[in-house]
Amino acid sequence: MAIEVRIPTILRTYTGGAKEVTSAVAAEGGSNLSALIDSLEADHPGIKDRLVEAKDSGIELRRFINVYVNDEDVRFIGSLDAELSDGDQVVILPAVAGGAA
Amino acid sequence: MVRYDSLLASVGNTPLVGLPRLSAPFNTGTGPQIRIWAKLEDRNPTGSIKDRPALKMVEQAEKEGTLRPGCTILEPTSGNTGIPIAMAAKLKGDRTVFVMPENTSEERRQLLRMWGAEIVSSPAAGGSNEAVRVAKKIAAEHPDWVMLYQYGNDANALAHEEGTGPEILADLPSITHFVAGLGTTGTLMGVSRFFRAAKPEVRIVAAEPRYGELVYGLRNLDEGFVPELYDAELIDGRFSVGPRDAVRRVRELLELEGIFAGISTGAILHAALGQAAKALKSGEDADIAFVVADGGWKYLSTGAYEGTVDEAEEKLEGQLWA
Numbered sequence: 001m002a003i004e005v006r007i008p009t010i011l012r013t014y015t016g017g018a019k020e021v022t023s024a025v026a027a028e029g030g031s032n033l034s035a036l037i038d039s040l041e042a043d044h045p046g047i048k049d050r051l052v053e054a055k056d057s058g059i060e061l062r063r064f065i066n067v068y069v070n071d072e073d074v075r076f077i078g079s080l081d082a083e084l085s086d087g088d089q090v091v092i093l094p095a096v097a098g099g100a101a
Numbered sequence: 102m103v104r105y106d107s108l109l110a111s112v113g114n115t116p117l118v119g120l121p122r123l124s125a126p127f128n129t130g131t132g133p134q135i136r137i138w139a140k141l142e143d144r145n146p147t148g149s150i151k152d153r154p155a156l157k158m159v160e161q162a163e164k165e166g167t168l169r170p171g172c173t174i175l176e177p178t179s180g181n182t183g184i185p186i187a188m189a190a191k192l193k194g195d196r197t198v199f200v201m202p203e204n205t206s207e208e209r210r211q212l213l214r215m216w217g218a219e220i221v222s223s224p225a226a227g228g229s230n231e232a233v234r235v236a237k238k239i240a241a242e243h244p245d246w247v248m249l250y251q252y253g254n255d256a257n258a259l260a261h262e263e264g265t266g267p268e269i270l271a272d273l274p275s276i277t278h279f280v281a282g283l284g285t286t287g288t289l290m291g292v293s294r295f296f297r298a299a300k301p302e303v304r305i306v307a308a309e310p311r312y313g314e315l316v317y318g319l320r321n322l323d324e325g326f327v328p329e330l331y332d333a334e335l336i337d338g339r340f341s342v343g344p345r346d347a348v349r350r351v352r353e354l355l356e357l358e359g360i361f362a363g364i365s366t367g368a369i370l371h372a373a374l375g376q377a378a379k380a381l382k383s384g385e386d387a388d389i390a391f392v393v394a395d396g397g398w399k400y401l402s403t404g405a406y407e408g409t410v411d412e413a414e415e416k417l418e419g420q421l422w423a
Contacts, residue, residue, distance in 0.1 A: 009318050050322065064325025066341075073309075073339035091341065094317050095325040097229035098310050100151070100181045100365045100394055100423045101251060101284040 149395035180209030187216035253329030261291025365423035
């Protein structure tokens with residue numbers, strides 16, 4: 001299945017400047033954000049290391065990276081295990097001090 | 102009781118109003134009962150929810166002795182927290198210096214100047230992250246100035262734990278969801294701490310504005326920023342809302358319910374309606390309270406309230422609209 005991923009300015013050095021990339025992830029057995037990141041890494045080597053880091057015994061999203069699936073922050077829907085379906089929109093953004101502060 | 106000793110004492114106790122027309126599509130007659138409620142925070146002394154944390158932070162700093170009459174208060178702000186700080190400082194005889202991203206609306210700058218504030222502009226690229234960075238640098242150069250630092254000041258969240266949360270529960274004992282904007286995270290952290298103790302089944306939902314690319318244009322990822330106040334355990338869902346949905350919803354709120362709100366409220370309403378749709382799907386009754394953070398007055402010049410939604414979206418590109 002094909003997932004559209006929006007890439008923030010700061011990571012476009014890995015995508016040849018592309019704002020948005022389409023990533024093909026295998027749909028068999030259910031697909032998740034981890035699989036998507038591996039697929040991104042295959043197409044754009046180096047990007048994975050900017051998105052995730054080793055922590056304790058596994059890997060985690062980096063602190064200043066936010067990922068949204070259909071506008072929902074993945075940290076509340078399973079983080080790297082967040083499930084993906086065909087046609088989902090994935091947005092990657094650096095964390096900023098937002099809001100009407 | 103609506104009599105107060107002074108303007109400063111009149112903060113909080115804002116109305117919670119039902120939104121029958123916006124709620125109607127979620128009530129099919131045979132399905133669950135779903136009601137959406139607006140907490141009108143524009144009814145605070147300077148017209149926004151920021152009056153609560155700002156006045157609490159000032160009060161706390163005075164109590165601790167760090168803030169004394171004649172002091173200089175420094176704060177990074179998109180303007181909304183600055184406005185009540187400037188108002189209180191004017192009454193107390195303090196000087197204020199605010200670091201504001203240059204892509205904030207002119208109305209906020211004018212209001213701040215009226216209350217006697219000095220404004221230091223920080224670069225548009227990087228948005229509020231840059232304002233925080235510049236303010237921290239200035240603070241280091243002026244150790245005698247007082248930075249209240251809303252992103253890490255416990256009094257910010259405490260104002261909501263003691264005020265906003267209890268007020269909502271008293272008015273709506275059947276509340277199931279609370280939805281607010283995510284900036285300093287103070288509103289969500291404070292209200293959540295209150296509900297986690299008083300009514301833990303209430304779901305706490307964050308609506309985060311998604312700006313144009315300029316705001317996320319950091320030099321490197323280590324410049325990213327998560328407010329010190331933020332504790333992800335205290336929220337149950339977090340949604341990113343772009344300018345298009347925010348504008349669409351802020352106009353709907355005016356059209357259907359007569360409420361003229363700021364653009365960030367459109368983003369919050371969008372997330373609240375998402376929760377209503379989920380409740381309908383799962384067949385559960387819901388009483389969803391969301392925050393109207395301020396009125397639309399300070400954002401008229403942004404172009405959000407006129408023309409087509411496409412035109413408004415285009416005008417908001419690059420602006421810190423929330």
